[in-house]
Amino acid sequence: MGKDVLTGTYFLTGNEACAAGALAAGCRFFAGYPITPSSEIAERMSIRLPQVGGVYIQMEDELASMAAILGASWAGAKSMTATSGPGISLMMENIGLGVMTETPCVVVNVMRGGPSTGLPTLVGQADVMQARWGSHGDYEIIALSPSSPQEAFDYTIRAFNLAETWRVPVILLMDEVVGHMRERVVIPEKKDIKVANRRGPSEPPGKFKAFKPKKDLIPEMPVAGQGYAIHVTGLTHDERGYPAVEWEAQEKLVSRLVKKIRLNSAKIASWEEIGVEGAEIILISYGVSTRICRAVREIAREKGINLGLLRLEVIWPFPEKRVRELAGRINAFVTVEINYGQIALEVERCVAGKCITRLVGHGGGTVHDPQKVLEAVEEIAS
Amino acid sequence: MIEPQILEHPKDLLLRKERIPHIWCPGCGLGSALSALVDALRSSGLDLKNVAVVSGIGCTGRAAGYLNLDSFHTTHGRAIPYATGLKLANPDLTVIVFSGDGDLAAIGGNHLIHAARRNVDIKVICVNNFNYGMTGGQGGPTTPRLARTTTTSYGNTEKPFNLVHLMAACGAPYVARWTSAHPHYMKIAMGEMLKKDGFSFLEVIAPCPTNFGRRNKLREIKLLQRYLEQAVLESQPDIAKADIELDSPILCGKFVDLERPSYLTALKETVSAKVKVYDFRGDGRAPLEEEPVKPAAAKAPRKPAEVPSERPVIQRPVQIKLAGLGGQGIGLCGLIIGRAAAIFDHNQAVYTQEYSPEARGGASASSIIIASRQIHTPYVTKPDIMVIMAQGAYNKYQKDVRPGSHLIIDKDLVRPKDLPDSVRIQAIPATRLAEELGQKVVANIVILGFFTALVPHISLAAMQKALKGSIPKGTEELNLRAFETGYNYGKKRRQYRDHGY
Known part of the structure; x- marks a missing residue:
């Protein structure tokens, strides 16, 4: 055991x-x-x-x-x-x-x-x-x-x-x-180790509605075998969980599914800022690519470039508000990711033209060459 | 005058009355099948709180939503794997899958055969109406040959599944077939399934007058009548003769009823004794024996992790690459170096491995970067030290040997050539020394000892601790001797030569 x-x-x-x-x-x-x-x-x-x-x-x-x-x-x-x-x-x-x-x-x-x-x-x-x-x-x-x-x-x-x-x-x-x-x-x-558990039903079976949200937009969750005779369906459903194939029910349910994340994004989104205060250029990255960015940051600092790094811990929801704030203060965001522009598009959207945006991407198979990232940074800095 | 009293129908207890009327057409067989299930559940003696019903998509898929039980209306074809998750997370549940032929046998066909093979204790009721009713009557995997549907206007050309035969072939321990014109037999079969510990399968032949019947000139009640007439009831029916043609007899009865350990029973039989856990369930409620508290260990204060006094301080990351042929244990060498540095020397270490498609025999390499500060780039790009144990590996990785770097090789197995003069080569007959110790297989540990004597970036104490924790029990003595042999060989060489660190 x-x-x-x-x-x-x-x-x-x-x-x-x-x-x-x-x-x-x-x-x-x-x-x-x-x-x-x-x-x-x-x-x-x-x-x-x-x-x-x-x-x-x-x-x-x-x-x-x-x-x-x-x-x-x-x-x-x-x-x-x-x-x-x-x-x-x-x-x-x-x-x-x-x-x-x-x-x-x-x-x-x-x-x-x-x-x-x-x-x-x-x-x-x-x-x-x-x-x-x-x-x-x-x-x-x-x-x-x-x-x-x-x-x-x-x-x-x-x-x-x-x-x-x-x-x-x-x-x-x-x-x-x-x-x-x-x-x-x-x-x-x-x-x-901090462990969170789902919220169970606070009412007995009978009155309880399995998909009725609480204030935070999250319903309480009974599970099979607890006597709630729950109905769970992938169809658009009402608060009892019963199919409701009509636009009003769709509006109510799907908007809540979207809002429960969007309106709570301040509690969910999470990122690390490394040398962001006072930076002229900020790298945005996630996963293994952030390691390369850390290396690039050290080289750039030696060269006198004030380079920051915003490392996404949670990618979705995206730290939209923070990126928007920073965009008004800095010269450029450089997104470093192993693709041809995915988070880069999200950065562009949030920046909305308030600073320069660049992508350093590639197709995969290896990590970034730090030199390539550095070149993109130097080109903006010069 | 006596006022008529409205009593509750005995079946109401199991139905979500607020959801009735249902969506099914007049003359459809689904009502009879659902009704038989309600009767079977009522007389089963089961605590209905612990009964869950899972459906896929389609007309039959709606059944789950009409039952006043925990009910799950899932995605098309996936009722069985969903039910598998429910059952294995809470084995106290009786889990019924109630779905259609297209859902279970076409899009869900892979799940159906594997569930029967795996014998997870779920009860599958497959209502077969020979076509896709909800989407307008298209042909499917059970449509009889020559039958007309909206996608087989000229008559179906494909051979349909004989579902009961298929299930039996996959190992299902309970297989039966009835038509919706046999409510009594359906109920009996369902009752038997509810008692069975294992995968059980019931095919219910049901009329779809609106789609299948209409296009095959059998409207409403005529279709049911036809099935009743076509049905052949046998006590021990021959499953191989259970194919269904448009005009053939429909062989009904119980085809298979045997004992075979269900998935969870087999799991307990095989695994329990080995892990000393006697109940397995996904919901975390399996009772576990308390870990016996060792009085001495419990009282002993936890020792804070010690930083060894001889911990090497490494300012610039050192890149090490080890290469050999698969099976030489070069990966283990890298792992021990990494563990020594990261766990016992309290330095940082990153270990990566190059994967080649060959499972054995191809040249492979593992890499370690060691530093006293955070290491960013995970890959070795410019090795400071290379260890190569075979000529094949040398040929493949010679390109990585840089001017001014150190190369450690097995003297007898690697002939270095075309190297810059500035490469400092350290050679040891590791395999020969290992053979002298009685086991060629510890050549990697000999070279590890040699490496430890020559390379200052990992302390001897850390390496010894990492070695002890990384080798199989019973081989400690041999491995420690191998390590010592390599280490002493390296120490002697260090006395004669300054190797420039």
Whole structure:
């Protein structure tokens, strides 16, 4: 019999740290399908979950994996799956169901190069927009991006806490480099790990409406077996959960699904500012690319360029307000990401012409050459 | 005059009355199937609080929403994996999947066969009306040959699934078929399924007069009458003869009823003794034995992590690359170096591995960067030190050997050539020394000892601790001797040569 939190200092890959974080957050159900470069998460969960009385199941595909974690969540589990590339595309179907039915769960996407089969063993960061809107219909979602194995551990716990609090599937957007690289990871004592749990029903069955929101726009969540005879559907539904296929119900439900994230974004959005005060140029980045940005920042400072870094911890919702504020004070934002412009477009939108915006992107397979980032910065600075 | 009393219908308890009338057409078989399920549940003795129903999409998919139970109306085809999650997260639940033939056998076909194989304890009721009713009567995987639908106007040319045969072939321990004209038998079958521990499957042949019937000249009640006439009831029906043609008999009955450990039962049988956990459930409510508290350990104060006095301070990140052939254990060497630096020397270390498509035998490399401050760039771009254990690896990675860097090689296995003069080569017959120790396989640990003697960036104490924690139990003595052999070999060489650190 094992413990769920193995307190200690380790030298772990991001994938291993992610699995450790899931267990520490209370995850006891994992359904998945093997895919490079995320398989180590499934492998680790298959060993660890039985040790703590949880369930690991390998499904027939990613469609099934995603469906299974939603079902498990409605039976009271903190559930998770992990995938990459082609797998996350298949999961989009039931990520939509998770959004519509407000089902807490965590989906890990260890990003590799795409489109299609692309670069199975090599890094990419091109699923950022897919994380936001990859399933059909309009919605808002939460996505986080760790840049080290320690953050993979920490952010997996955060991902579960956010999913439980805001009742939405939360995507942990790792990338291949962070997933596979090893670094020191400190797993704290169990008592020092903050864990959030969904809010259960405060009324007995009968009067209770399973999809009636509280003030924070989040409904209380009963689960199967509690006697509430809940009805959960992917159809547009009313506060009882019953299908209501009409525009008024659509307006009421979908606007709330969007607003519960947008209006609470000050509580959800999270970023780190490194040398931003007084900076003329600010790099915006996430995941492994932020490591390159840190290196570039040091070189630029030596050269007398006042370069800051805004590192996105939570990618969605995007720190719109902060970027807008900074745009009025600085010369330029340079977005550094492993794609040909995804967050860069979001930055442009928020900046709205108030400062220069540049993208340093590439197609994936490796991390950025710091020199390329530096050149873009120097070109603006000169 | 006696006032008529309106009593509650006995089935009302299990129906969401506020949702009735339902959407189903007159003459549809779904009502009978749902009614049979209600009867089966009422006489099952189950605590209905613990019964959940899951549906996919389509006319049948709406059934979940009419039952006054925990009910889930999911995505098209995914009722079975969703139900699998519910069941494995809370095994106290009785989980019923009630869905249609298109949902379960076409878009959900992969889930259907795997659920039967896996034998998760869910009860699948597949109402088969031979077409996609809700979307207007298109052909599907169960449409009989020559039948007309909106997408088979000239007659269906494809062979349909024999669903009961398919389920039996996949290992389902309970398989039955009835038509909606057999409410009594349906109820009996459903009752048996509710008691079964394992995947059970009931096919209900049901009329769709509006779509399937109309296009095949069998309107409303005629279709049901036809099924009743076509049905052949047998106590032990031959599953291979259960194919359905437009005019063929419809073989009904119980095809399979056997005992096979369900998914959770098999999990307990196989895994429980190994992990000493006797219940598995996703909702975190599995009872776990308390960890026995060791009195001495419990009282001992936690030692704060010690920073070794000989901790090397590394201002500029040092890049190390190790290369060999798959199976030489070069990855483990890198891992030990990384652990030594990151955990025991309290420095920073980043370890990455190059993956080649070959599972074994190809040249592979692992890289470590060590520094006393935060390391940004994860990849080794300009190695300061390279360790190469095989000629194949040398040929592949020679391009990375930079002027002025250090190259550590297995003397007998690597012949360096075409190198800049400024490369400082340190050679050790690691494999030969390992053979002398009795095990060629520890050549990597010999070279690790050699590396430790020559390279000042990792303390000996840290390396020894990392080594102990990284090798399989029972091999400690051999590995420590291998390490010592390499280390001593390196120390001797250091006495004779200044290698410039």
